[in-house]
Amino acid sequence: MTIALDEERFISTMREQAEIGATDGGGLYRLTLSDADREVRDWFGERLAEAGLDVRVDEFGNTFGRRPGTDPDAAPVLLGSHLDSQPYGGIYDGQLGVIAALEFVRTLDDEGIETSHPVEIVNWTNEEGSRFQPAMQGSGVWAGAHEIGAEYDKTDSDGVRLGDELDRIGYRGEEPAEPREAYEAYLELHIEQGPYLEENEREIGVVTGIVGFTWGEITFYGEADHSGPTPMHYRRDPLVAAADVITAIRRIPGTLGERTVGTTGYVDVQPNSINTIPGEVTITWGFRDPDDAVVETAYGQVLDEARHAAEREGVEYEHEERMRASSVEFADRCIDAVGGAAEDLGYDDMRIFSGAGHDATHLADVCDTSMVFAVSENGKSHSEEEYTSWEDCYAAANTLANAGLRLAGGNARTEDG
């Protein structure tokens, strides 16, 4: 059996959430724990209550809504994602995954379907990581990857403490931020944020895992000096060394793998003046690949390049690994549930590895997990130009719902009927 979500209600719910923290450019500015986040949480809580769910907010603000199952011993199936956004982000991103999960439960009610396993919806706190680091913070705390006290003490760029913001918006709940029981499975719908589905003309991505990654920071220390009277051979220019590493980071992925990516995202130059040879330059960089060994190799190659560049320029340097995450392989039974649902519904699907981290990264440590990817036009995300057609949104939401139904044992109506 398959179910079909109410397309009109689903789209209008997507549109409703997109009004909260809306930008003039058609995107969202809904940073975690901001007033806009409080507003969307309030709105979402009303929708959960309206659907008759048992709503819980944990002490890190993660919000759950549960629909009971028929088997008192069956572990719940969890579905969800996040409602927070990047600054000037898009309206789809993870929001689509939360609204699709809500629509799934509404449809179960509409259709009078009971499931043997409870079905639970979740909105994780601070997936984006743009206001407080790290990203995927709420799911990470819940899954035991981070100690909650340290995360409460994280501050944003204005020095505002995360724990204080949770209190301010009224979303520090009572329940411990941890799995209170075993979970049957976790499914997450998210936009792909890459071009592979579009490039291969597929409607649905059946996600088999998440790439591993490393983030690093290198600071080169040279000697600031007047740019005029200092001959070239007297210079110890940290920016030239940094430029060599930026070039290498562009080059290295092409020598390693089809899916390897490397990026320099951040540069800080001191004193950053038109007429002064820089004295100190910091860059941050990242590499991702489905194979952790490739990530390790890339990391080593960047450090080799940094050493050579520093020797050439006669500058000192130091480096720090800022974050490292192993690649995640999802559970076959969850992958099969997503793939089977897409096939049942007649969608063109493909197996795909996620190039970005998601809350599912942490959930894979707690229970069997997989994800559904929706098409991202031009692979754009974290931007107001992010776009997924309503048709593609609906196809992905239906796939999530039917995969959830498979895992939750949703044949009650059929049995009764």
Next chain:
Amino acid sequence: MTIALDEERFISTMREQAEIGATDGGGLYRLTLSDADREVRDWFGERLAEAGLDVRVDEFGNTFGRRPGTDPDAAPVLLGSHLDSQPYGGIYDGQLGVIAALEFVRTLDDEGIETSHPVEIVNWTNEEGSRFQPAMQGSGVWAGAHEIGAEYDKTDSDGVRLGDELDRIGYRGEEPAEPREAYEAYLELHIEQGPYLEENEREIGVVTGIVGFTWGEITFYGEADHSGPTPMHYRRDPLVAAADVITAIRRIPGTLGERTVGTTGYVDVQPNSINTIPGEVTITWGFRDPDDAVVETAYGQVLDEARHAAEREGVEYEHEERMRASSVEFADRCIDAVGGAAEDLGYDDMRIFSGAGHDATHLADVCDTSMVFAVSENGKSHSEEEYTSWEDCYAAANTLANAGLRLAGGNARTEDG
């Protein structure tokens, strides 16, 4: 005949000025038109009055003190530099040139020497250009390179207007900021800010001219995107293009000339986030060479490299020339006055081209001009580590004084004696 400055008084005057706006690191933080600048101007005005000079402040704050000559038709010889400093700059820079000029006049009085030409001392407003741009602003206004109204309206990084700051510190004078008569010559003592004197084991630089330079700005426009799921071949990364240009700017001088220098001083990356492919990157750069044709060639080569780099990365770019100054060749009679003075005094001197701009750049448009360079240890300047030994300061000051005496016709005592 030669004169010898009072070494003890000269050094103690240098030390006095260095107390105003002193930093803990032994340097100066005496930005133009700041409270510290007002304090040093007040102190300097007292010293001028004490020396019996006729003091004038012009409407741009340039301060002059004149000692009359014996010939009523003779044009004045002007000597000076600037008392303002970089943020955390050194205590020598141009300050040495102003104090040496003061000490010259004091010594003329001590020795009872009259000169046929008037001798005038000057402290130019805002040579450094770190608070308000451009650098060499006061001398530029005075020499007619800039229109005074536009310069009054320049603002610092806090939005404070230059004209308002002149009023606030009480240094908007009555006199028009322009030469009120023909000038016989201009001499300026400054530290070298480069390593050539030290490298060649010379005590005095006889400055024959100032390099020409160009400053430019290039902005590359790519596409900001998530650093994870965006394959390498989808990227249009403006930072990679910028890195190519930074590398080229390091390479180009070595293909052009012994004295050619090229520097990337400033980089701005947007959005500058560890997890985002940059969308927009601006760099500023400069080239200098004694030969304007070499500067022009370097400029063209940077634009070629920018075009190639933009094509490789598939990004757009635009460029703007921010400033261009032709090289300046000083007048032989002033160069000879400086060289002759150094030889008379028994100092090891060398002819040298200035790698940095100075107030003398503008003065060369008004009258015959040359400069004296003092040794800069390790070529360091614009830094608290800037250092010139008192011995080297004194040698340079004596050279300035005796060159001034040659140009001002200072043989009154000999004639009388």
